[in-house]
Amino acid sequence: MKLSAVQTDxxxxxxxxxxxxxATTLSQMVGSTVQMSVPGIKxxxxxxxxxxxxxxxxxxxxxxxxGEIPHGGFVIFYITRESAxxxxxxxxxxxxxxxxxxxxxxxxxxxxxxxxxxxxxDATAELLGFVMLPSPPAMTIDMVHAAMSSxxxxxxxxxxxVLLFSTELTCEEHKIDSDIIMMPEPKTLxxxxxxxxxxxxxx
Amino acid sequence: MQDxxxxxxxxxxxxxGEYRVGSFPMMTIGLGSCIGLTLYDDTVKVGAMVxxxxxxxxxxxxxxxxxxxxxxxxxxxxxxxxxxxxxxxxAKMAGGASMFEYFGANLNIGERNAVNVRKYLKENNIKLxxxxxxxxxxxxxxxxxxxxxxxxxxxADGTNCEx
Numbered sequence: 172m173k174l175s176a177v178q179t180d181x182x183x184x185x186x187x188x189x190x191x192x193x194a195t196t197l198s199q200m201v202g203s204t205v206q207m208s209v210p211g212i213k214x215x216x217x218x219x220x221x222x223x224x225x226x227x228x229x230x231x232x233x234x235x236x237x238g239e240i241p242h243g244g245f246v247i248f249y250i251t252r253e254s255a256x257x258x259x260x261x262x263x264x265x266x267x268x269x270x271x272x273x274x275x276x277x278x279x280x281x282x283x284x285x286x287x288x289x290x291x292x293d294a295t296a297e298l299l300g301f302v303m304l305p306s307p308p309a310m311t312i313d314m315v316h317a318a319m320s321s322x323x324x325x326x327x328x329x330x331x332x333v334l335l336f337s338t339e340l341t342c343e344e345h346k347i348d349s350d351i352i353m354m355p356e357p358k359t360l361x362x363x364x365x366x367x368x369x370x371x372x373x374x
Numbered sequence: 375m376q377d378x379x380x381x382x383x384x385x386x387x388x389x390x391g392e393y394r395v396g397s398f399p400m401m402t403i404g405l406g407s408c409i410g411l412t413l414y415d416d417t418v419k420v421g422a423m424v425x426x427x428x429x430x431x432x433x434x435x436x437x438x439x440x441x442x443x444x445x446x447x448x449x450x451x452x453x454x455x456x457x458x459x460x461x462x463x464x465a466k467m468a469g470g471a472s473m474f475e476y477f478g479a480n481l482n483i484g485e486r487n488a489v490n491v492r493k494y495l496k497e498n499n500i501k502l503x504x505x506x507x508x509x510x511x512x513x514x515x516x517x518x519x520x521x522x523x524x525x526x527x528x529x530a531d532g533t534n535c536e537x
Contacts, residue, residue, distance in 0.1 A: 217427070217440075218389035226404045226514045228530060233474060309474040313530045316404025317512025320390060321473045324407045324427050324483045331391075331437065 174334075174364075179212055181367040182336060185295055186210030186353065190338035192294035193287040193351050200283060201261050201342055208339035216332050217323060224315040230255040230272075231318050232284025234305035236292075236359060242327030243303055244355035246291065248284035249337075252312070254347045255280055261345045272312060281310050291351055299366045303359070319354075326356050334360060385516065391440030393424035395452045400517045405469035407484035409442070409491055409507070410515040412466050413449050413500065414523025415458040421519035422449045426469075428483065429490040442490035450498060465500050466537050467491055468515045468527045470507035484508065504537035 174182065187210050198205040215223055230250050236243030250258065256268055259276045262283075285308050296302045311318050323333055337352040355363065385399040390408060394400050400423040402410040407427075414421035424445045431441035438444035450460065470488035488507045495502050504525075506513070512530040517523070525537045 218392050221387060221389050221403050224404070226512070226528075226530075311473050311510070313473060313510075314404040314406075314512035314514070317406035317408075317471070317530065318473055319406075320404065320408055320427070321406030321471070321484070325474070329428065329432070329434070331440075 173214075174212070177371075178364050178367070181364070181371065182212060183210045185298060185363070185367065186336045186338055188298055189291040189295045189353075190340065190351055192290040194340050196286050196290045197283070197340055197342070197349075200286070201258065201345055201347065203342050203344040205340055205342045208341075210336060210338045213335045213337070214332055215335060217320070217330075220320060220323075221316055224319060226314045226316060228252050228313060229315050230280050230310065230312045231315070232281055232288070232308050232310045233318075233322065234284075234288050234308055236303040236355070237306055238302045238304035240303075240356075240359050240362065242356055243359040244326070244353070245322050246288050246305065247322075247352040247354065248287055248349065249315075249352055250280070250347070250349040254349060255312075257345050258283065258347050258349075261347075277310060277312075281308055284308055284310070287351060291353075299363065301362070301366055322354065328356060328358070330357065388423055388425045390425050390427050391437045393422060393439040393445065393449060393452075395422040395449070395456070396420065397519045399520070401515065402469075403514045405513045405515065406471050406473045407469070407487060409467050409469040409484075409487045410513075410517075410525075411445065411449075411491055412515075412517045412523065412525055413453060413458075413463045414466075414519055415453065415462050416464070416522060417462050418456060418458050419519065420453065420456050420458065421517065421523050422453055423517045424449055426487060426491065429486040442487055443494055446491070446494040446498065446500075450500075460499050463500050464503045464523060465495050466504045466523070466525050467502070468506040468513050468525065468537070471509050471511055471513070473510055473512065475510070506535055506537060
């Protein structure tokens with residue numbers, strides 16, 4: 172679906188509010204300032220997905236949106252491998268960078284993702300008056316293209332284009348670079364847009 | 375899409391739902407539940423590769439490379455134009471992983487993709503010579519028709535294999 176300029180602005184604002192709450196929780200967890208980018212919106216044809224992400228390895232904590240719409244799409248906490256190790260090192264009081272990721276890292280990342288995505292969805296729900304409940308999280312540390320294409324294949328509808336709403340969250344002090352990404356299914360997106368447009372109408 | 379030379383002699387990258395036919399090297403990057411399927415004819419020295427995403431087209435015809443059923447039909451048609459016979463074609467596939475076991479909606483799409491590829495190959499009497507499918511790991515696949523249809527699989531866990 173193609174978004175108008177007004178719809179794009181509204182979605183950016185929604186992403187902004189959600190990501191700001193997620194950033195606050197990340198900031199509390201690492202005990203340091205977290206900067207946030209302007210939310211970006213990308214419409215990607217699945218055939219071109221490889222132009223946006225490749226075989227580089229990253230950690231992704233994924234939640235399926237449930238609630239009022241059963242297969243609502245996905246929210247993903249994405250963090251590069253190096254940043255993931257810096258993040259868990261910071262949280263667990265470790266310093267060694269050249270180490271394989273272990274179960275401790277994975278459960279720490281899962282928890283960070285859980286807290287951040289919950290904050291993101293709570294904030295957007297409050298604004299929209301529409302609850303998107305997250306599924307329990309699933310995590311993978313693998314090729315980004317492999318993970319994202321698997322999620323698209325698993326969507327409730329067979330789609331040739333996806334919309335990614337992503338906000339970059341960075342912590343300069345600990346050199347942590349991460350993204351919070353929302354990939355709604357078309358029905359969810361249409362519903363969110365409708366709610367946002369209703370809010371913008373003069374009372 | 376059936377030009378027989380690759381752009382500037384480089385490896386042709388094949389995105390989701392896309393395919394190529396020829397004798398130049400081809401590659402699919404980051405296969406999760408998707409499948410990279412190759413067909414190669416050693417008498418004609420030509421091959422084809424497709425990046426399949428879903429097991430069944432359910433009647434859709436606009437992106438035949440995206441679905442196991444229409445992708446195989448399409449490749450066979452394109453290869454037949456170049457003189458390939460079904461009995462001399464050899465198939466190989468990789469991918470079909472299950473990266474997120476939890477989610478209900480994508481009940482084993484990777485496995486269903488692999489099952490359907492095998493089924494449609496069999497229906498067309500195509501020999502499936504080798505496969506590296508399943509598990510939880512992402513894969514990138516390089517297909518080299520000029521090296522007798524060899525495929526090289528690079529897995530996200532750092533292991534590699536040749537088929």
